[in-house]
Amino acid sequence: MPMGDQDKPWAPHVICGSCRSTLEGWLRGTGRAMPFAIPRIWREPKNHHDDCYFCMIDVTKYRKVKGRQALQYPDIPSSRAPVPHDDSLPVPQPPENMEDAMEISSEGSAGSSSHEMGDEDFAPRTTSEPHFPSQSELDDLIRDLGLTKSGAELLTSRMKEWNLLEDCRISVYRKRHEEFKIYYDFSDMCYCKDVTGLFTALGLEHDPVEWRLFIDSSTRSLKAVLLHNGNKNPSLPLAHSVQKKENYHNVKQLLEKINYAEFRWDVCGDFKMLAFLLGLQGGYTKYSCFLCLWDSKADDDHYNKVHCPPRVELQPGMLNVLRQPLVDSKKVLLPPLHIKLGLIKQFVKALDFGGETFQEICLMFPKLSEAKLKGGIFVGPQVNKMLKSEKLERAMTKVEREAWCSFRDLLTRKQMKYEYLTNLSELQEVD
Known part of the structure; x- marks a missing residue:
């Protein structure tokens, strides 16, 4: 199968070790085949509520031995589930040598049908003649690239100079804001x-x-x-x-x-x-x-x-x-990130700067200045790294560990990373 959309951030860029070893064993003829005929098909997600694979599944609960079967993988428009083998999709035979494998791969990249790819909207090109994009296709390209107005004009003018555009205008991007300017x-x-x-x-x-x-x-x-x-x-x-x-x-x-x-x-x-x-x-x-x-x-x-x-x-x-x-x-909503940063700031400032806990924090962030470390000035990913560190918790004293566990339980209980606290009574309780 051909691989596409590798320039998109939502597309997967790595393969798991289990799938790689299975594919290599099948290619050599010494191992079993993949359990599916069509792999998981990825598309760009429309939202993060019900069409985002990584927002809907909690991968932190995944374990290699325990709980592996309990993990449910969603089948959503942006991530279609794999299709297993059946009579219409039997297990393929491995090629006899690598040259045949490369030839099969190149043929699949050039002429895979929409049914083979599992994408009904996919229409392969049957001609080698150059394609001149229309105005709507050019607009989609500029949107995917995230170009500004000046960048869109530069790209359009260069393609116009190379005779790659026929019915597209360059000046249309200069006035694309006019519709909402009023x-x-x-x-x-x-x-x-x-x-x-x-x-x-x-x-x-x-x-x-x-x-x-x-x-x-x-x-x-x-x-x-x-x-x-x-x-x-x-x-x-x-x-x-x-x-x-x-x-x-x-x-x-x-x-x-x-x-x-x-x-x-x-x-x-x-x-x-x-x-x-x-x-x-x-x-x-x-x-x-x-x-x-x-x-x-x-x-x-x-x-x-x-x-x-x-x-x-x-x-x-x-x-x-x-x-x-x-x-x-x-009507006021307290941002959970600011609450978390404020609490971690008070915790670090109360530590003994010569103690083992503060020295462990300094080793975790060697590029931070001493003033930021003593002032407890951290960002969200740095706080998450501290929360996941078991070594940091072992370096704490009994009193420090009790305060640290209370801070971590507060973030988990209120789900401050994902939701805003809109109820006034809950705000007073947190305060």
């Missing part, structure tokens, strides 16, 4: 002035409950994006500015321009952004939490007091509330 306005920031019209133009149904608003900024830009809760639909940019800095007044202006009061999406962002949205005072304040009245300066109660009184309202001028909140506190 839904945006450009002043001191670029923002969507007609969210409903944008959804209609994209052919999507706009239910504010199914979308969440993500607001973030850097030293150079302030941006707002709509994210689908099930990740079935692509993200939609609503606002962007390279002139606005991250502060209360600019965030308020952004929400007014995109008409947040009409749709009232759930809002997510980092802790600094949530402080702006809820009008809290920045810096090391006494009552920095919007869920409860946790006293950040009462150091003696931090590890003794379990429950803190809930914050009933956000009234400006009281309990570190500086301004009027821009969104309802029940």
